[in-house]
Amino acid sequence: MMGLTIDKILVILVIAMFVLGPDRLPVYAKKLGEFVRGAKRMADGAKDRLRDEMGPEFDEVDWKQLDPRQYDPRRIIRDALVEDEREARAAARRARLAEAAQNRRAASGAVAGEQVDERGGLHFDEEAT
Known part of the structure; x- marks a missing residue:
């Protein structure tokens, strides 16, 4: 200026x-x-x-x-786009972690011959006991 x-x-x-x-x-x-x-x-x-x-x-x-003189519209738009991208990455990361945790619970239940419910709780096979 x-x-x-x-x-x-x-x-x-x-x-x-x-x-x-x-x-x-x-x-x-x-x-x-x-x-x-x-x-x-x-x-x-x-x-x-x-x-x-x-x-x-x-x-x-x-x-x-x-x-207001310190604000550059280009920087504001760039920061907003980067923030949206960061949020999208974080959401994808949370989804992958949830899916991995569900897969681990399902795999551990299948190996032990037990059933796993949607909350991750184990159900014992009553016929086996």
């Missing part, structure tokens, strides 16, 4: 002097100053109201983290 440097401010002032003329420039400069002061008062008032409503939590908030 480009910053407003002294050179740029001087160029803007020179252009404003040519466009507005030397007679109207002080009037518009005064209006601009009043506008900036009013905007600052409004921002300070909003900040004070927010501080009053939030209480002591206001000072604990990391405001830089909430700065």
Whole structure:
């Protein structure tokens, strides 16, 4: 993001002097100053109201983290896609683990001549005893 440097401010002032003329420039400069002061008062008032409503939590908030200029839409989309992919992998992994556990229970029941129910509990063969 480009910053407003002294050179740029001087160029803007020179252009404003040519466009507005030397007679109207002080009037518009005064209006601009009043506008900036009013905007600052409004921002300070909003900040004070927010501080009053939030209480002591206001000072604990990391405001830089909430700065919208730090968000890159490409990164947000990439992170969302990666997160979806991670969730899909985790779900597939859980399904494979559940299937493997079920296969182990079924195999252990078949080897011992016992039946295994859907909860993994063993049933003894009553005819064998």
